[in-house]
Amino acid sequence: QKEVEQDPGPLSVPEGAIVSLNCTYSNSAFQYFMWYRQYSRKGPELLMYTYSSGNKEDGRFTAQVDKSSKYISLFIRDSQPSDSATYLCAMSANTGNQFYFGTGTSLTVIP
């Protein structure tokens, strides 16, 4: 079983839709959870960072962590064509030296 699982998509939605992106993980020691956005041929850009459980909101983006289910989500409200990118989840634990990326979900928002 992979440490982090992420549906690669592709996901295609109309402009204005609510998008839900998800990752599951197997290591209960993970405490740090991140979402990155990566445009084609560019480096990943940090969107959201969450420590432990709970929700975090930043503009149109909301990150949720459910440690009991080992499940994290990123919601994008009022999606825009400029949100079209690959979204990578990433996570790490307090101990050890491992940092895991999901495989990324490709999102296209159609005008």
Place this chain on the structure above:
Amino acid sequence: DTEVTQTPKHLVMGMTNKKSLKCEQHMGHRAMYWYKQKAKKPPELMFVYSYEKLSINESVPSRFSPECPNSSLLNLHLHALQPEDSALYLCASSPAGTVLKETQYFGPGTRLLVL
């Protein structure tokens, strides 16, 4: 200055060439990273420097040689690469040197083609 810069943006090299990739950050971050990313795959960790010392080498072939001359600068020296080494090479940094346990900030990458 809140960004990580990388040069060159693109690089084409032959299998016998020697070249270097450069990464800079002026955010006062104490950990710096090299990743390799193939198309439609997540980044793969190659090396980590913490407080200018190599702390992680993910069994990378010796044809890749990292160097950290100071806390703001990270180089990746390339020699005798293979075509399968063609990829996007990403540099990242993180604030406190608590390697891999905090947010990493990525540069735009160097797209490398080995002929």
